[in-house]
Amino acid sequence: MALDEIHRDWDVLGAADPLWAVLTERGRRGPAWTEEEFLATGRAEVAAAFDRLDRLGLPVGTGRALDFGCGAGRLTAALTERFDEVVGVDIAASMLAEARRMDRSGGRAVFLHNTAPDLALLGSDGFDLVYTDRVLQHLTPGLARGYLAELLRVLRPGGVLVAGLPDRATVPLFGAVARTLPHPVLRFVQRRVLGYPAPMRMHAVPAAEVAALVRANGGRLVDTVAYGADPVWHHVRHFVVKGGAADRPRPVGRVRRR
Numbered sequence: 243m244a245l246d247e248i249h250r251d252w253d254v255l256g257a258a259d260p261l262w263a264v265l266t267e268r269g270r271r272g273p274a275w276t277e278e279e280f281l282a283t284g285r286a287e288v289a290a291a292f293d294r295l296d297r298l299g300l301p302v303g304t305g306r307a308l309d310f311g312c313g314a315g316r317l318t319a320a321l322t323e324r325f326d327e328v329v330g331v332d333i334a335a336s337m338l339a340e341a342r343r344m345d346r347s348g349g350r351a352v353f354l355h356n357t358a359p360d361l362a363l364l365g366s367d368g369f370d371l372v373y374t375d376r377v378l379q380h381l382t383p384g385l386a387r388g389y390l391a392e393l394l395r396v397l398r399p400g401g402v403l404v405a406g407l408p409d410r411a412t413v414p415l416f417g418a419v420a421r422t423l424p425h426p427v428l429r430f431v432q433r434r435v436l437g438y439p440a441p442m443r444m445h446a447v448p449a450a451e452v453a454a455l456v457r458a459n460g461g462r463l464v465d466t467v468a469y470g471a472d473p474v475w476h477h478v479r480h481f482v483v484k485g486g487a488a489d490r491p492r493p494v495g496r497v498r499r500r
């Protein structure tokens with residue numbers, strides 16, 4: 243599955259039903275999310291992440307944040323309540339149009355379109371916080387690894403990366419099928435059987451692999467927390483600090499439920 247195919251599919255999803263494409267809860271198609279409900283989920287998620295950072299003793303500056311794969315701006319909006327400037331980057335112009343339409347930040351949010359397999363449009367060491375959730379899982383593992391390295395590059399030394407993605411399928415057979423199913427078959431099942439406007443591929447990246455990748459790119463994986471009750475995927479949120487400039491956090495090794 244190539245990046246231009248991912249680009250095309252997310253543009254279709256963003257044009258058809260952007261809020262459901264971001265939060266695919268049962269019964270929420272239609273469109274059935276209200277903007278208030280949708281944005282409230284982002285506020286709750288970001289508040290939980292900041293609680294965790296507080297408990298880990300990881301301070302975060304309040305200057306600039308990046309929301310990678312910002313979609314309709316659910317997390318960007320929540321981050322604008324905590325940062326002077328938040329940059330939302332997405333591959334789908336249709337999603338960015340929705341994010342701009344719902345933006346009530348009074349100029350704190352900036353939305354950028356990026357269709358490249360890297361973040362060359364952003365300079366190095368520029369963000370206090372980099373946040374990404376529900377994005378890397380929809381990419382091939384190779385693309386996800388490349389973007390993770392880029393997310394660390396654009397983070398300032400001592401800055402924090404929060405990255406949410408599944409670390410495994412709860413049913414191993416399902417994970418293997420998701421990994422190996424040819425894209426045309428997945429496309430057929432999701433579009434014709436499930437009625438999706440376009441397919442959404444899912445991949446897990448094991449936590450140990452994320453930890454190694456983070457280490458190789460100058461970061462330190464401080465904590466990994468499981469969340470949600472997805473019957474198919476085990477979702478985790480990784481908390482990473484770049485370099486050694488931050489206060490030393492309490493070491494936490496195991497994946498735990500919040």
Ligand SMILES: C[S@@+](CC[C@H](N)C(=O)[O-])C[C@H]1O[C@@H](n2cnc3c(N)ncnc32)[C@H](O)[C@@H]1O
Pocket residue numbers: 248252253263264265310311312313314315316317331332333334337356374375376377380381
């Ligand atoms: C499920 S949505 C999540 C949106 C947002 N992170 C949230 O949680 O509200 C996934 C988003 O990732 C975007 N995306 C997928 N691949 C991307 C890429 N290579 N670069 C940037 N954005 C990407 C999609 O266009 C879509 O808006």
